[in-house]
Amino acid sequence: MPLDIYPHLPEGLLDLPADRLVEQLAGPTLIHIDGATEPELFVSVLLHGNETSGWEGLRRYLRDHPFPLRSLSVFIANVHAAADRQRVLPGQQDFNRIWRNANGAGAELADALLGAIADRDYFASIDLHNNTGHNPFYAVVTDLDATNLGLAYEFSDKAVYVREPDTTLTNAFSGRCPAVAVELGPVGDPRCDDRAYDYIKRCVALDVIPEADSDRLNLYESLARVHVADEAVFAFTGGEESAPFMLTGGVEAVNFHDLKAGTPFGSSQLPLSDLLRVLNTDHQDVTGEYFLKEGTEIVLRRDIVPAMYTTDPFVVRQDCLCYFMSRMQL
Numbered sequence: 001m002p003l004d005i006y007p008h009l010p011e012g013l014l015d016l017p018a019d020r021l022v023e024q025l026a027g028p029t030l031i032h033i034d035g036a037t038e039p040e041l042f043v044s045v046l047l048h049g050n051e052t053s054g055w056e057g058l059r060r061y062l063r064d065h066p067f068p069l070r071s072l073s074v075f076i077a078n079v080h081a082a083a084d085r086q087r088v089l090p091g092q093q094d095f096n097r098i099w100r101n102a103n104g105a106g107a108e109l110a111d112a113l114l115g116a117i118a119d120r121d122y123f124a125s126i127d128l129h130n131n132t133g134h135n136p137f138y139a140v141v142t143d144l145d146a147t148n149l150g151l152a153y154e155f156s157d158k159a160v161y162v163r164e165p166d167t168t169l170t171n172a173f174s175g176r177c178p179a180v181a182v183e184l185g186p187v188g189d190p191r192c193d194d195r196a197y198d199y200i201k202r203c204v205a206l207d208v209i210p211e212a213d214s215d216r217l218n219l220y221e222s223l224a225r226v227h228v229a230d231e232a233v234f235a236f237t238g239g240e241e242s243a244p245f246m247l248t249g250g251v252e253a254v255n256f257h258d259l260k261a262g263t264p265f266g267s268s269q270l271p272l273s274d275l276l277r278v279l280n281t282d283h284q285d286v287t288g289e290y291f292l293k294e295g296t297e298i299v300l301r302r303d304i305v306p307a308m309y310t311t312d313p314f315v316v317r318q319d320c321l322c323y324f325m326s327r328m329q330l
């Protein structure tokens with residue numbers, strides 16, 4: 001079976017940190033927990049195995065509230081990657097990219113979970129993640145329904161509307177119940193665990209999802225993903241190394257701030273096409289819409305808001321350098 005299902009919380013599970021869940025769980029697990037009200041709140045953690053704040057916040061919440069105000073369905077996803085403190089194990093599919101049109105083991109898991117919950121009603125769904133780099137707390141919505149924005153606003157005054165990829169677990173709840181993914185900040189920071197705890201507690205206590213305050217909710221639309229070209233040798237200014245492509249590392253500190261056209265982004269003698277690749281939501285190369293080379297300087301061609309800019313070379317190679325967003329008006 002690709003999914004284990006428990007009608008109540010297995011004894012002792014809350015004593016285990018994320019990297020020891022494999023001692024009790026054979027794999028992805030769905031657990032129903034009775035509370036004072038229905039319908040249930042769906043809470044998912046560890047879709048990415050190294051992103052532990054969701055589980056840390058949840059297990060502390062359940063220790064403090066063994067009979068919560070609302071029943072819960074808890075999905076503990078990639079326990080094997082969690083045991084290795086990896087986002088995903090080599091050869092595994094990304095557990096947050098399997099919820100539509102997947103194949104192989106990912107499709108089996110998606111079918112098993114979505115089948116197991118098909119006949120249940122949900123109050124809302126919250127998917128808990130960490131990220132890298134210096135980012136504020138923000139929620140991700142996959143459609144702009146008012147209840148999604150309200151659920152996002154319960155977490156933070158910043159939300160990002162993401163259309164691609166459309167294979168996330170949050171997408172799978174679209175049209176079924178209010179659903180968000182939340183980004184709790186960097187792994188290992190105890191404030192992120194606290195934030196997860198607080199958000200779960202807040203969601204469980206809601207009778208209805210209040211509308212977001214449209215004057216105070218900062219809503220962004222994700223436009224493009226910025227990659228460093230595979231062949232480019234890069235380093236960040238302000239660091240100790242130098243390389244043929246120097247990136248302005250200070251951008252990390254301005255995630256979610258408005259950057260104007262003309263803002264320096266990096267420098268190199270090489271042509272832009274050897275350095276950066278910007279892909280829009282249709283995976284088209286739109287580098288020239290976003291960057292301009294002025295001598296050796298690479299500058300922004302248009303106003304944008306960066307998110308998830310990272311100075312971790314491993315993440316730059318594995319995932320991307322950053323996302324570009326624009327502000328949306330409600």
Ligand SMILES: [Zn+2]
Nearest residue numbers: 048051129130
């Ligand atoms: Zn994640």
